[in-house]
Amino acid sequence: MKAPVNKIIPFSNVDGPGNRTSIFFQGCSFKCWYCHNPETIHRCVNCGDCVATCPVQALEFQGDKVVWDQNKCVNCDTCIKTCRHMASPKVVEMEVEDILEKLQPLKNFIRGITVSGGECMLHAAFLKELFTEVQKMGLTCLIDSNGSIDFSRHEELLKVCDGVMLDVKAYDPIFHEALCDHSNDRVIKNLHYLLEKGKLQEVRTVILPKYPEENEETVRNVARIIQDHCDYKLLKYRPFGVREEALDKMGRVIASDEEVARLQKMAVEEGAIHTLIV
Numbered sequence: 237m238k239a240p241v242n243k244i245i246p247f248s249n250v251d252g253p254g255n256r257t258s259i260f261f262q263g264c265s266f267k268c269w270y271c272h273n274p275e276t277i278h279r280c281v282n283c284g285d286c287v288a289t290c291p292v293q294a295l296e297f298q299g300d301k302v303v304w305d306q307n308k309c310v311n312c313d314t315c316i317k318t319c320r321h322m323a324s325p326k327v328v329e330m331e332v333e334d335i336l337e338k339l340q341p342l343k344n345f346i347r348g349i350t351v352s353g354g355e356c357m358l359h360a361a362f363l364k365e366l367f368t369e370v371q372k373m374g375l376t377c378l379i380d381s382n383g384s385i386d387f388s389r390h391e392e393l394l395k396v397c398d399g400v401m402l403d404v405k406a407y408d409p410i411f412h413e414a415l416c417d418h419s420n421d422r423v424i425k426n427l428h429y430l431l432e433k434g435k436l437q438e439v440r441t442v443i444l445p446k447y448p449e450e451n452e453e454t455v456r457n458v459a460r461i462i463q464d465h466c467d468y469k470l471l472k473y474r475p476f477g478v479r480e481e482a483l484d485k486m487g488r489v490i491a492s493d494e495e496v497a498r499l500q501k502m503a504v505e506e507g508a509i510h511t512l513i514v
């Protein structure tokens with residue numbers, strides 16, 4: 237079994253507790269305005285626009301496919317900046333064994349792995365195989381998800397998963413649809429389901445500038461649901477590396493410290509006592 241991997245970060249301390257290896261899978265079910273990894277959203281369509289822009293000729297056409305030479309690449313990301321399709325030419329189809337091989341030299345220095353994306357749950361069957369093997373190495377396995385895929389249909393995966401870090405981007409379904417191009421119906425169902433199963437590691441909400449009422453509705457409702465059962469992280473929207481839509485809708489401003497502190501206080505008062513600003 238293979239899955240498309242955009243990149244692997246050997247050591248990360250922002251993707252769950254402790255030092256972790258983060259694996260980013262390609263492809264996403266949402267198209268959020270403020271996505272910080274827009275190059276993970278779609279698969280490459282082999283248009284070739286990026287080939288001539290590579291300063292070290294690490295990209296070339298082989299037949300009708302654009303092929304990346306990892307050994308020549310200097311990771312300047314010019315290709316990603318060129319791409320108009322929210323894709324990357326550097327995606328590698330990997331077997332579970334290929335990832336295990338990369339983890340071998342790291343395993344004594346990390347607490348576990350976190351799978352992200354894109355939306356990693358689009359590759360749920362692959363994750364189950366991967367987690368089964370990674371847990372045998374004595375490492376923990378976390379899922380970072382946008383909540384669009386029904387977790388209740390992946391009970392076998394949850395048995396080998398140590399926790400899910402779930403994004404709740406908006407509680408209002410209409411605003412969520414505008415923000416992510418997708419309904420939040422499944423996200424909210426997953427929130428309740430993962431909570432009930434004891435698999436919710438943390439919930440995250442990005443606090444948007446210019447949308448105070450929507451921020452408040454999301455934070456209030458999430459806090460009422462999760463109470464003290466897991467961490468709730470409020471992340472400030474930052475206008476760097478985001479899609480044009482984010483800049484059109486929210487400009488280059490960041491939600492104020494006062495606004496985020498107000499939302500944190502409200503979440504704590506609603507019962508989510510482990511609410512943090514990150």
Ligand code: SF4
Binds near residue numbers: 290292294308309
């Ligand atoms: S990231 Fe690599 S493949 Fe892409 S333009 Fe830079 S050197 Fe070329």
Ligand code: SF4
Binds near residue numbers: 280321
């Ligand atoms: S990565 Fe983007 S620009 Fe490059 S070939 Fe694929 S779709 Fe075209």
